[in-house]
Amino acid sequence: MTIKDTPEEWEVRGTGTPFVGNKTSVRTDDVVMPGGTVVRRDYQVHPGSVAVLALDDADRVVVLRQYRHPVRQKLWEIPAGLLDVPGENPLHAAQRELYEEAHVKAEDWRVLTDVYTTPGGCDEAVRIFLARGLSEAEGDRFDVEDEEADMELARVPVADLVRGVLAGELHNNCLVVGVLSLVAAREGDGLDALRPAEAPWPARPFEA
Structure with a gap:
């Protein structure tokens, strides 16, 4: 038996967009269930995101601490951002986010994993990259505003992040998935065997 997610689309009898926000919107679909009944499903429409697990030569991960209003917490996260341009190459977006949020560049890039953050209520897809061979980026630092103006940066050992995740002290989706995927990749075929x-990323097709 092959364990693999597969594309499928059930019939939609009607659709609407009751809310349009700055970056995302809410869509309402009337979906035909297997038994023939039609049920309404509301979900957030999201452009997609990228995240970067940047690993230095001392086995530390570049992390940042940022206020997240919906959960009323300051969360430790890895650099991440929206795919602002339709069809944007996710690698280019990830390189931009690493520069803007951490003023760091990397020589070696791999795909660590691809995830849907909350597929029951949002279509957001995130590609998490592994970046190695880190160095300070050239030029001026990116001007920050709003929540990012209060952002803290740090480099934390992988082992400390794993302990924090398993202790329930670290909650950001991309950090949790990224760190545990890193450990799993090391214990499997190794980091050089990553994609x-x-x-290709079927969830958010792009041009190379």
């Missing part, structure tokens, strides 16, 4: 940075 190349330009690997």
